Amino acid sequence: MASAAAEFSGVSKAFTARGDAPAIENFDLRIEEGEFVCLLGPSGCGKTTALTLLAGFDRPSSGSVLHRGRPVAGPAADRGVVFQGDDSLMPWLTATENLLLGPRIRRVPLGEQRAIAERLLALVGLVGHGDKYPRELSGGMKQRIQIARVLANEPDMLLMDEPFAALDAQTRTHMQDELVRIWSEARPAVLFITHDVHEALILADRVVVMRAGPRSAVRTAFNVEAPRPRDRSDPRIAAAYGEIQRVMAEEFRRARQ
Amino acid sequence: MPARADATSPWRSVLAPSWSLGRGADPLPTFVWPVASAVLLAAAWSLAAGRFDVTVFPSPLAVAREAMRMAADGTIWEHAGISAARLAAGFAIGGAVAVPVGLAMGLSPFFRRMMEPFTEFFRFIPAIAMVVFALIWFGIGEASKLFLIAYNAFFSIAMATEMGVARVERSRINAVLSLGGSRRDTALLVVLPSVVPYILQGMRIGMGRAFATIVSAEILAANAGLGYLIYSAREFSRMDTVVVAIVALGLLGLAADRAFVAIARRLYRHTLPEEFGP
Ligand SMILES: Nc1ncnc2c1ncn2[C@@H]1O[C@H](COP(=O)(O)OP(=O)(O)OP(=O)(O)O)[C@@H](O)[C@H]1O
Ligand SMILES: [Mg+2]
Numbered sequence: 431m432a433s434a435a436a437e438f439s440g441v442s443k444a445f446t447a448r449g450d451a452p453a454i455e456n457f458d459l460r461i462e463e464g465e466f467v468c469l470l471g472p473s474g475c476g477k478t479t480a481l482t483l484l485a486g487f488d489r490p491s492s493g494s495v496l497h498r499g500r501p502v503a504g505p506a507a508d509r510g511v512v513f514q515g516d517d518s519l520m521p522w523l524t525a526t527e528n529l530l531l532g533p534r535i536r537r538v539p540l541g542e543q544r545a546i547a548e549r550l551l552a553l554v555g556l557v558g559h560g561d562k563y564p565r566e567l568s569g570g571m572k573q574r575i576q577i578a579r580v581l582a583n584e585p586d587m588l589l590m591d592e593p594f595a596a597l598d599a600q601t602r603t604h605m606q607d608e609l610v611r612i613w614s615e616a617r618p619a620v621l622f623i624t625h626d627v628h629e630a631l632i633l634a635d636r637v638v639v640m641r642a643g644p645r646s647a648v649r650t651a652f653n654v655e656a657p658r659p660r661d662r663s664d665p666r667i668a669a670a671y672g673e674i675q676r677v678m679a680e681e682f683r684r685a686r687q
Numbered sequence: 688m689p690a691r692a693d694a695t696s697p698w699r700s701v702l703a704p705s706w707s708l709g710r711g712a713d714p715l716p717t718f719v720w721p722v723a724s725a726v727l728l729a730a731a732w733s734l735a736a737g738r739f740d741v742t743v744f745p746s747p748l749a750v751a752r753e754a755m756r757m758a759a760d761g762t763i764w765e766h767a768g769i770s771a772a773r774l775a776a777g778f779a780i781g782g783a784v785a786v787p788v789g790l791a792m793g794l795s796p797f798f799r800r801m802m803e804p805f806t807e808f809f810r811f812i813p814a815i816a817m818v819v820f821a822l823i824w825f826g827i828g829e830a831s832k833l834f835l836i837a838y839n840a841f842f843s844i845a846m847a848t849e850m851g852v853a854r855v856e857r858s859r860i861n862a863v864l865s866l867g868g869s870r871r872d873t874a875l876l877v878v879l880p881s882v883v884p885y886i887l888q889g890m891r892i893g894m895g896r897a898f899a900t901i902v903s904a905e906i907l908a909a910n911a912g913l914g915y916l917i918y919s920a921r922e923f924s925r926m927d928t929v930v931v932a933i934v935a936l937g938l939l940g941l942a943a944d945r946a947f948v949a950i951a952r953r954l955y956r957h958t959l960p961e962e963f964g965p
Contacts, residue, residue, distance in 0.1 A: 487861045507867030518858035522880045522958040531876065532866040563957050583866055 433499030435619030441493035471640030510585030532583035642685035777836025793852020847889025
């Protein structure tokens, strides 16, 4: 069997040595090459935890996390990360300088860097804002810079933690369409965390729902068969929406108990 | 700055704390306050000084007369200039050692564990206690004075730098690593720029400590400087001269701090938090 883009097998992650229940336990998930997976689940169930392990920022307490068949040893440019929230932008760099961090690290020639910046600022709808500093940008604008920063690096795997949560409805729809377009062209494997079932259904090949934590793991997965670009009113989407929403509501109730 | 609830707003009771940690809105022009407090001080001072001899407690008038004399014949400028040069050099040496030491302590747990026993011990030992060693190690020349100033400035700068490294936003380091950066890249692209405000704040505190040292430093076989002036004037019971020297030292410190903040703000406009500065 060909190795997957990413594979979690029997992964547990406990944060404290105090013997508290691990956030995730026996977590299994396989993401194929070029596959777009959306991860859903109640707040605090361990979605970010799982993504962090695949990004290589942290190590599992037990079990294995593989990227293309190799154990994840740490962060690397082959897994681009869009962080939850906007703390990860450098406040002392302009929007353009922030989005060019990857090319700068890779020592891409300056002329080429300028072209990349122009292209990506246009893509995320921030032409004319390149010289602003993060504190001069709105939350949604900062988030788009963060996304552009990852795209500038052309990673073959994208790890996105609620990337569109801070965007207004119109920009969000636009960014979803752009992401699908970019994904169709470059075909990276994507692990995309969201709370929005509709968003998951517009984007994903497969929607994975986690149980309420602690000791969380995957509860169910739904394949989304509708062809892309997807119509938000497609009846197949509406049917899947009802089903996923029901499971989510159940897990949400369990999370509150 | 958060919006302040005005007196008529129904939100007032909710938003306005009964005590205030912040700097309240000031209806008067800023120069009013220092002038008012100076006038008040001078009045209280005159009143108190009237009851004592000038060799014990000189009046504001006596001090002002002495200050005019020292300004006119140039002595105060000469002493202030010499102290300022010493302070600048000692502070620069202390900072030049403290920043790399603080960075290394922040970046390397090994180095921190090796250094901490020393820094934690010696930062409680004031420069005056080290005067004897300074003399033995560095002689009676300029070097021993610079050592004491650098010694005292060192700790606050090194500790602030170390704390700055510890406070670096983890997700920024992770971002650089997952963009393909090396550890070296994270140090240059994230740690250094993040630490700048901490270093600058440590330097402001360190500058205060350097000023506090100058008097002890100038006990050492000095023949000029504001600290020397204080000691030598005391021997002739010229308390008016002592007060002039003290005031000059305070004003010099204030000017140095304001200049430092202005320069830092200019250089690091986008890195410094709004609260940096007086
Ligand atoms: N660094 C940490 N130290 C201790 N506990 C942690 C840490 N990070 C996460 N946790 C705990 O692990 C659990 C899962 O957190 P995680 O951030 O993965 O949730 P999430 O599913 O991403 O939630 P959200 O949707 O709100 O972002 C939570 O109970 C949280 O308290
Ligand atoms: Mg999360």
